[in-house]
Amino acid sequence: MSSAGTVKETKNTGTLYIVPTPIGNLGDLSERAVAVLRTVDCVAAEDTRHSRPLLQQVGSKARVIALHEHNEQQKAQTLIEQLEQGQSIALISDAGTPLISDPGYVMVRACRRQGIPVVALPGPCAITTALSGAGIATDRFTFEGFLPAKPQQRRKQLELLKTEVRTLVFYESPHRILHTLQDMAEVIGPERELVLARELTKQFETYLFGNAEQLLQRLHDDSNQQRGEMVLMVAGFQPSEQTSDEPGAEAQRALRVLCEELPLKKAAALVAKLYDERKNALYQWGLKNLNN
Known part of the structure; x- marks a missing residue:
């Protein structure tokens, strides 16, 4: 040998x-x-x-x-x-x-x-291959493997990771990628940069860039992008992002009014659509400020 x-x-x-x-x-x-x-x-x-x-x-x-x-x-x-x-x-x-x-x-x-x-022996690895070609911070990262298959557990795991300052790296399967991106859009929000690397080293290798909502739209528009082996990378949390979690003043006032007639969860969903705010951020703000 x-x-x-x-x-x-x-x-x-x-x-x-x-x-x-x-x-x-x-x-x-x-x-x-x-x-x-x-x-x-x-x-x-x-x-x-x-x-x-x-x-x-x-x-x-x-x-x-x-x-x-x-x-x-x-x-x-x-x-x-x-x-x-x-x-x-x-x-x-x-x-x-x-x-x-x-x-x-x-x-x-x-x-x-x-x-x-x-x-x-050293050799091929999807994690390092994806990171080296993604154009996302690689000085510190954490590999999280596959997120849970069940929606409630998946969102719970994302909640735990949403303030992780290191780049997050996941493996994901074609039949769950849309659900995962939807959950990331709701839990992590539109501020965070994502990179989806698929079919690495193969003929149809692709890197897709954007926030969770943008990637979700691209995959809806082109079903071919939902195929193959996938590595999903999420930019680390920046402490300055914390201020963006609070809804704008107009959205806060609308939520106060609607909550007089509707449950908080339903009111938050309506305000999110009207004011282009994050539903989860509105809901959390309501829990802190409207139930006192």
Whole structure:
């Protein structure tokens, strides 16, 4: 394995290699990754059906087994035993760097605890690829993975993150992107810059820029932009934005009048439409100022 630049195995113990695979463009698979995949005894893949064509293309003769979120706890000990017998194993995911919103943590942790060498190869990762091409602040960022699928939980999570000063990075799926942008428009508001990166390194790679409402409109106007793998980035909160949460004076007066006849939630929705204000900001202002 020295030609692949990897750690030499000792005491007849095998090595677990963490091998990134392309997120779209097959040309991004490194020579070192190819060398490892060709020489290991076994490849633990998130989806064997997805990974076999890639392994065949690089000439890997390794045995392939499935290692995913539903069986990792059960499979880990079997793989540990194989490593202790001197076999080498490569861990790969469907695309990109393993363990980044993908299985593998249990396996790597078990190896570290038992003194089995773990060698992580650098390579493709959708997070860093999206950030480097987005034109958004990258000096500090936090990766939040996928937001919750259920609307109430998703909005609750966004509420917790709305004042995070670091750039927020999410993965999102095509069938939820519209709902997520709608929730961001209501919870985070129109002040924040967003970048949606989709189909990275593929033929139809696209970066879309704007606030949540603008991106939502673009995706409504062009349904093709709702397809493919997505990374959604949100500019960090700026403390000066706090003042923009308070509705204008006219909107406040209208809300006071309407609340004499209507529930606060309904009144806030009407005023938001009439005065181009944020419904949530009006509602929160009403809770603080109209129920005393």
